Amino acid sequence: MYTVPKLTDYSSAALEKAASELLAALEAEAAAVRSETDWKEFRDRWMARKNGVLTQVNDLWLKAAPKDAKRDVGQRVNELKAKVEQGIDAALGRAKGGESKLTGSVDITLPGIRRPLGTEHPVIKTMNEIVSIFRNLGYSVAEGPEVESDYYNFESLNFPPNHPARDMQDTLFIANQESKPARDRLLLRTHTSPVQIRTMEKLKPPIRIVIPGKVYRNDPPDASHSPMFHQIEGLAVDNNITFGDLKGTLDHAMKALFGSSVKTQFRPSFFPFTEPSAEMMVSCFICGGSGRRGSEPCRPCKTTGWIEILGCGMVDPNVFEFVKRNGYDPKKVSGFAFGMGADRIAILKYGVDDIQLFFQGDVRFLEQFA
Ligand SMILES: [Zn+2]
Numbered sequence: 233m234y235t236v237p238k239l240t241d242y243s244s245a246a247l248e249k250a251a252s253e254l255l256a257a258l259e260a261e262a263a264a265v266r267s268e269t270d271w272k273e274f275r276d277r278w279m280a281r282k283n284g285v286l287t288q289v290n291d292l293w294l295k296a297a298p299k300d301a302k303r304d305v306g307q308r309v310n311e312l313k314a315k316v317e318q319g320i321d322a323a324l325g326r327a328k329g330g331e332s333k334l335t336g337s338v339d340i341t342l343p344g345i346r347r348p349l350g351t352e353h354p355v356i357k358t359m360n361e362i363v364s365i366f367r368n369l370g371y372s373v374a375e376g377p378e379v380e381s382d383y384y385n386f387e388s389l390n391f392p393p394n395h396p397a398r399d400m401q402d403t404l405f406i407a408n409q410e411s412k413p414a415r416d417r418l419l420l421r422t423h424t425s426p427v428q429i430r431t432m433e434k435l436k437p438p439i440r441i442v443i444p445g446k447v448y449r450n451d452p453p454d455a456s457h458s459p460m461f462h463q464i465e466g467l468a469v470d471n472n473i474t475f476g477d478l479k480g481t482l483d484h485a486m487k488a489l490f491g492s493s494v495k496t497q498f499r500p501s502f503f504p505f506t507e508p509s510a511e512m513m514v515s516c517f518i519c520g521g522s523g524r525r526g527s528e529p530c531r532p533c534k535t536t537g538w539i540e541i542l543g544c545g546m547v548d549p550n551v552f553e554f555v556k557r558n559g560y561d562p563k564k565v566s567g568f569a570f571g572m573g574a575d576r577i578a579i580l581k582y583g584v585d586d587i588q589l590f591f592q593g594d595v596r597f598l599e600q601f602a
Pocket of ligand 1: 516517518519520521522523524530531532533534535536537538
């Protein structure tokens with residue numbers, strides 16, 4: 233450890249040598265500083281009033297100097313003080329930086345932190361699968377807003393105001409809109425069908441689109457209902473589209489989705505925006521259409537051997553009237569539309585017994601589909 237020597241020679245060369253020895257010692261001790269605690273010790277050793285190195289320098293070099301050397305020694309001691317202070321300040325910066333470098337450093341020999349891999353949600357997976365089946369048939373994907381106006385959600389789809397068909401869909405309205413005309417009032421869309429109108433307003437026929445998305449109804453949650461759920465809807469408009477095209481397209485899609493052995497069946501139904509309308513059934517792919525699984529009744533098809541999977545029909549000419557200006561003259565074009573619940577299909581496909589499981593975000597449930 234450096235100690236301040238007494239000087240006997242006050243010549244310029246001797247002073248120079250003594251000063252450079254002191255600075256070398258300072259540098260060596262500063263280099264050994266690793267932490268703030270080290271640094272405090274280092275600072276006190278050099279700067280302490282009582283017996284610090286600088287105090288010693290003052291006593292042993294300056295005070296002891298002969299009168300004629302005092303001026304020169306004083307100047308050198310002042311320079312030294314300034315350098316020592318600088319050196320001590322710099323050491324503090326390094327001590328702090330060194331510490332943070334030390335704690336922030338990476339031990340490359342440690343095994344990495346394995347991040348869990350994400351996976352598609354079963355409902356999204358089902359929707360993507362259905363979308364890709366229709367993409368392969370030349371359909372494109374259309375999307376639209378989930379907060380919709382009464383006009384797009386009901387009126388333009390042939391649900392006139394006060395029409396009883398509106399009661400089939402318990403609608404969630406946005407509050408405080410009484411001052412607006414009825415058709416402009418906002419609601420959470422009850423189906424993806426408004427996107428049909430929005431697309432026909434933008435694109436001239438022919439069109440072939442699928443519309444995946446979230447829809448909302450005032451249904452209290454239970455094992456088969458959720459106030460938010462997912463639909464996939466399709467629309468094809470062209471010259472001479474027939475119910476035969478509808479049946480062929482959907483039959484192909486169901487075989488692609490559930491396996492080539494499923495059969496399809498259409499039963500008359502009613503929707504305001506299609507005429508005629510049908511419900512499509514597929515033969516139960518769980519019991520193979522027998523209605524029984526061994527000695528047990530087949531629950532998904534309620535022992536009937538058929539599962540209702542979607543609603544469909546030929547686009548009602550009244551719907552085309554709303555987009556007639558864009559080339560949809562009901563005398564010239566025809567089309568079919570269909571819509572299905574993606575959650576319901578995921579439930580059937582994966583044998584899930586409660587729709588709520590899809591929306592609870594429980595990783596133990598979801599990782600089964602990884
Ligand atoms: Zn069955």
